[in-house]
Structures are given as structure tokens and as C-alpha cells.
Amino acid sequence: MSTTAEQAQDRRGPDPGEVVGERRHLTNLAYRLLGSLAEAEDAVQETYTRWYAMTRRQQEAIESPGAWLTTVAGRICLDVLGSARARRERYVGAWLPEPLPDRTEWFSGRPADGGAEPADPADRVTLDESVNMAFLVVLESMTPAERVAFILHDVFRYPFPEVAGIVGRTPAACRQLATSGRRRVRDAKATPAPAAGQAALVRDFKEAWEAKDIKALVGLLDPAATMTADGGGMVGTVLRPVEGGEMIAQYLIHIADKAPGLVLLERTVNGRPGLVAQHSGTTVTVAAFDVDGGRVTRIWAVRNPEKLRPWTEPGGESDTEDGTADATTPGTADGTAEIR
Incomplete structure (x- = not known):
């Protein structure tokens, strides 16, 4: 009862x-x-x-x-x-x-x-x-x-x-x-490398990018590496993947030349070591990496500002109306990288 x-x-x-x-x-x-x-x-x-x-x-x-x-x-x-x-x-x-x-x-x-x-x-x-x-x-x-x-x-x-x-x-x-x-x-083969090894590689990648050392970047990238960017049509970016370690390295150096003042930060992205790019205090890109054999095989660069809200500190200033720095993502109308 x-x-x-x-x-x-x-x-x-x-x-x-x-x-x-x-x-x-x-x-x-x-x-x-x-x-x-x-x-x-x-x-x-x-x-x-x-x-x-x-x-x-x-x-x-x-x-x-x-x-x-x-x-x-x-x-x-x-x-x-x-x-x-x-x-x-x-x-x-x-x-x-x-x-x-x-x-x-x-x-x-x-x-x-x-x-x-x-x-x-x-x-x-x-x-x-x-x-x-x-x-x-x-x-x-x-x-x-x-x-x-x-x-x-x-x-x-x-x-x-x-x-x-x-x-x-x-x-x-x-x-x-x-x-x-x-x-x-x-x-x-979506099995990530050990986090410790990836963190060291991402740090080396960041330092080579900051130094505009194309030779070092090529050495850190797998020859068949791919970089995919997502701007959602809201900011400038390549519309198709950039393929090949050398092409990616050239593109990254071009970005560094076009966006003085870009700050790279080592951050955890979806539980793995990644990079965050900030311009004038605003997060403009979040990059995730895939690593195999001690080299970067894939980079996913999210640029769509609607997907970056948890990463942007309120009150951060920007050089553009939508809070992004378009100079960080040069590209052409057909979606290929504009490399000079």
C-alpha cells in the first residue's frame, strides 16, 4: 500500500x-x-x-x-x-x-x-x-x-x-x-593523432606562419594536404579547397602579407589543439587541424562570423562593419586562391 x-x-x-x-x-x-x-x-x-x-x-x-x-x-x-x-x-x-x-x-x-x-x-x-x-x-x-x-x-x-x-x-x-x-x-581514417604531438606541431606551424617562413611551413605540411575554408558568403574566403602543401603555404604567407596586425593564438578547437586568428581584438578565423605522420594533412578554417560568436569577446573592435577583416582571406570570384 x-x-x-x-x-x-x-x-x-x-x-x-x-x-x-x-x-x-x-x-x-x-x-x-x-x-x-x-x-x-x-x-x-x-x-x-x-x-x-x-x-x-x-x-x-x-x-x-x-x-x-x-x-x-x-x-x-x-x-x-x-x-x-x-x-x-x-x-x-x-x-x-x-x-x-x-x-x-x-x-x-x-x-x-x-x-x-x-x-x-x-x-x-x-x-x-x-x-x-x-x-x-x-x-x-x-x-x-x-x-x-x-x-x-x-x-x-x-x-x-x-x-x-x-x-x-x-x-x-x-x-x-x-x-x-x-x-x-x-x-x-578520422582517428586523430595524440594531442601532445599535435600541440607541438600546431605551435611550430604558428611560429612558421608568424615568421612568414614558407620553407618551414612546407616542411610541416603533408605534400597532399588540403585546406578548406568556410565564410558562408558573409566574408571573403576561398570557395574551394586549397590543395597541396606548397600551395597552402603560399596562401598563408599571402594572408600574412595582406593582414598586418593579425594575431595567432593557440587554442583548443573541438577538443584538439588549433589556432585562432584575431584582428583588432576580434576573432576572424578558427582553424582546426588533422595530423598524420608528424605533418598537417588537413586544415579547416571557419570564417563565417555567425559560427564564431562563442569565440569573440564582447566589445572587440574591428576594421570592418561586420566585425571581420576581409584582408585576411584574399580570393577570386571562382573560389581559387589569389597568390602573387
Whole structure:
């Protein structure tokens, strides 16, 4: 027989603190599924909107609020991924995932004093190997269903029957989707080098760039290296990847010549050593690196200012109206590097 206290607890329904406490998990899930902090926060907000739109009786009928919230968030992200594929086909230049700073390094929306929850969603995302840039770029090559099934099962360890309830496929079909996603990751060799070795290489890269030492840069870059930039059509940048270590080195020296006063900072980018370029106190580029065999094999340079908000300290001044320094990213109309 239930006690009076137990009956009162039953009438109270789900603990509001428990429901709100799922936000960190939901943000971690949504960012990995969408590759965009802004879209992830929107998906999480929509999830909570649907929860609070239910009547008290409907909420009390849900056995596990956490599981319900995860299911709804997963389905919202699946829908967003479907529409995002069409949007990204119209995107100006390459689309790259939104880079995340280390929790000690982001600027916008600092946690309120004494607040239990950080004010900025960037500080809710756990930085591990499932958010390194190389991994997120591979995720972009997956179909929406592949991505959701793979992330839910291989990263968050949800069993396939639960994944099936989110994806809307059978458990067997979800198993195949996850296997396909796993194959894409394996084929792309998205396994990062040890962080200590990468940090030393990135530091050498920074020093060679600052010194405009093209020979040193070429030595640090793999001959088949690729640099991809994302300006989103909002700032000047190359629209197609720059290929080859020598071409990348020439391009970087050209940037240094065109942008006096550019400051390079060693920062953690999606959990891995990277570089941040600032001009007049404003972050204009965040660069993530992939390293293999002691050389840089890939550089992802995010320039789109909408993706750099967690990196820019409020009040930073800039030489251009949109807070960026266009001189740092010379390019031509057809998207090739303008190297002189």
C-alpha cells in the first residue's frame, strides 16, 4: 500500500529539476547530430517547448521523461538534417561544422554567478573525440538516418530497439545504418593523432606562419594536404579547397602579407589543439587541424562570423562593419586562391 508521501509524490508528477537537468545531455546529442551549436540549441529549445505544451496529466503518464526528451530531440534533429541537406547545397562555398572552444576559453554568455547551468550552450558540450573536426566532417557525408543511428548507438550507446523508435526504422535497419556510418568513419581514417604531438606541431606551424617562413611551413605540411575554408558568403574566403602543401603555404604567407596586425593564438578547437586568428581584438578565423605522420594533412578554417560568436569577446573592435577583416582571406570570384 502506498504511503501518503508516495501518493503525494505521484500527484506531483515528474521532478522539474530532473527534466531541466536533461538539457546538457540533449545539447551534447544535438550538436553531434547537427554540427551546429545554434541549430542544436534551437532543437533542444523546441524539445522543451513540446514538453511544456503538454498537460500535467500527459506529463505524468510518461514513465521516463529523459527518454521522452531524447526521443523527441532525436526526431527533431532528424527533420533538421533532412532540410539542412538542401540548405547546404545552396550554401556559398564549403560548409563546415561550427567550432567549439574549450569551456575555459569561450567568451559570449559567461555563466551567471552562482548559476548551476552555464548560460552558453557551448559550455554544455563535452569535448571528446566524437566532436573533433575530422569526425564531424565525416558525419556530414552520412545520410540523416545514418548519422542519427550511428551517433545514438556508437557514441551514446543506445540499444537498437530504442534507436529504431527515434529513427522510425526497424532495429535491423538501424543496425545496418550504424554499420554504414561506422564504415564511412573508418574509410576516412578520422582517428586523430595524440594531442601532445599535435600541440607541438600546431605551435611550430604558428611560429612558421608568424615568421612568414614558407620553407618551414612546407616542411610541416603533408605534400597532399588540403585546406578548406568556410565564410558562408558573409566574408571573403576561398570557395574551394586549397590543395597541396606548397600551395597552402603560399596562401598563408599571402594572408600574412595582406593582414598586418593579425594575431595567432593557440587554442583548443573541438577538443584538439588549433589556432585562432584575431584582428583588432576580434576573432576572424578558427582553424582546426588533422595530423598524420608528424605533418598537417588537413586544415579547416571557419570564417563565417555567425559560427564564431562563442569565440569573440564582447566589445572587440574591428576594421570592418561586420566585425571581420576581409584582408585576411584574399580570393577570386571562382573560389581559387589569389597568390602573387
